[in-house]
Amino acid sequence: MLVLKPEEMRQLDQLAIKKLGIPGAVLMENAGVQVVQAVEKLLGELRGKRATILVGKGNNGGDGLVVARHLLNRGMEVKTLLLAAPEEIRGDARLNLEILHNLGYKVHYAGQPSSLNTVKVALLYTDIIIDAIYGTGFQGSVPEYVGQVINLVNDSGKPIVAVDIPSGVEGASGHVHGPAIKATATVTMAYPKVGLVVEPGASFCGQLLVADISIPTVLEKEVIARRQLLQGELVASWLPRRAAEGHKGTYGKVVVVAGSRNMSGAAVLATLGALHGGAGLVEVIVPRSLQDRVAVAVPAALTRGAEETPSGTLAEAALEEITAGLAGAQAVVIGPGLGQEEETGRLFRQVLERIGCPTVIDADGLNYLAAAGEKLQLPPGTILTPHPGEMARLTGLTTAEVQKDRLAAVERAWRNWQAVIVLKGARTLIAAGENCYYFNPTGNPGMATGGSGDVLAGLIGALLAQGLSPEQAAAAGAWLHGRAGDLAREEMGELALTALDVVNYLRKVSREIWQLGGSKL
Ligand SMILES: NC(=O)C1=CN([C@@H]2O[C@H](COP(=O)(O)OP(=O)(O)OC[C@H]3O[C@@H](n4cnc5c(N)ncnc54)[C@H](O)[C@@H]3O)[C@@H](O)[C@H]2O)[C@@H](O)CC1
Ligand SMILES: [K+]
Structure with a gap:
């Protein structure tokens, strides 16, 4: 609307x-x-x-x-x-x-x-x-x-x-x-x-x-302005209908580059978000010592272990392994739980140069972008998914300034980075171009819990892999994620809600969307 x-x-x-x-x-x-x-x-x-x-x-x-x-x-x-x-x-x-x-x-x-x-x-x-x-x-x-x-x-x-x-x-x-x-x-x-x-x-x-x-x-x-209040019908109309003869290759491969010793869960949650978002194939690349653990947590995904630093974050030497993993990807999700090591930051920049498909940059990835000191060349069709604190770092504003005028902040970020921007927090706001915004009415305070953003990043990656444009993937991802949180809240209230519940309730959202005539998301 x-x-x-x-x-x-x-x-x-x-x-x-x-x-x-x-x-x-x-x-x-x-x-x-x-x-x-x-x-x-x-x-x-x-x-x-x-x-x-x-x-x-x-x-x-x-x-x-x-x-x-x-x-x-x-x-x-x-x-x-x-x-x-x-x-x-x-x-x-x-x-x-x-x-x-x-x-x-x-x-x-x-x-x-x-x-x-x-x-x-x-x-x-x-x-x-x-x-x-x-x-x-x-x-x-x-x-x-x-x-x-x-x-x-x-x-x-x-x-x-x-x-x-x-x-x-x-x-x-x-x-x-x-x-x-x-x-x-x-x-x-x-x-x-x-x-x-x-x-x-x-x-x-x-x-x-x-x-x-x-x-x-x-x-x-x-x-002239393109501003949309997101609704289920609009989101459903963007999602591909699954063909009877479809196979996993039809629905795209998402590569998730995530995780470090203290944040293996971020890799798991982003991968779960991508799987529950309907990606045909998900490959998750993590520091080598985490590979077995992640493989057990998400058996439906491919896993790849890559070189790591002594503190258990991805090392610069992981570049070739990651490049091999990127082959055949339709979408990349990079950033959740990567940590804040300088070496991993250098790796991050080199990986960005090698990505040739639409990419979601989240969490530590955003911090590396902000810390780079220069404006990095982003892959085509990049989506940045900052929460207000990350947004502040990306734009040079304070978090309070971001929250005081979220519309202005998201517009500033869009101009700075020329990427689709998803500003998370109450009423997630998406900027996708000159005077082009999506307003998301779904979501609730129960979702302000660790890992919820990782699920969103994976989910958006899955939508990109299925062929949605970056602006549609970002907007649809925000809506579906918030809707899953809202359905979870209906059953459990806000206190007990965790990121895993958001993942689990994507099932119910999938059903709703399916009934609206969209895909079996
Ligand atoms: N034909 C139309 O334009 C229609 C307008 N409609 C109604 O008309 C409204 C808009 O009407 P108006 O443009 O007359 O505006 P308002 O009804 O919002 O009137 C605002 C009045 O308050 C004054 N004002 C503004 N800021 C102030 C402040 N800080 N302190 C004190 N006074 C302040 C303005 O000078 C103006 O006289 C819509 O919101 C809607 O409810 C509807 O009736 C549908 C048709
Ligand atoms: K009024």
């Missing part, structure tokens, strides 16, 4: 209104009706229940006024609190204010600090709160009084439905500079906005519902 910036949404609104002749008031009416449906989903029967609607001065407030009229029609007791002076309300919002007036319905003015008590009382005697204070026109931080209202709403313990965007969240970036509504559900109009799918904004949305307000889909071609 396409993800828009507010300015792009405004452009489509304007085209729908001015070029196609759909009146703005019709769009506003549709928006309001969709919010009413969400309220009904949350509350069930509406008759006799109470709603409080907080209305700002812009069109978002206008949507709120439509909601008021429809909830009244449904037999609800509706209190509408205007946080702006009535004379500030213009255009379609004004029209809706006048309709309410014509109906004899009283909208309360509650836009001054002295009104805080009125707000408190309203919030006490309500079953649901509708946030129509600010929409996509909002930037910066809310005025002090509105902040106090927002804090009361958040502390009320009542379900909150945000109209289009939780007030206080910036639609273009997801930045939150002060108080912001913590919604139970957000009904966003026509398309998800960037600020709703990146952190921190995403955490304020609750359940995100995308409402059809009759913006014709033909207008999508006016949007």
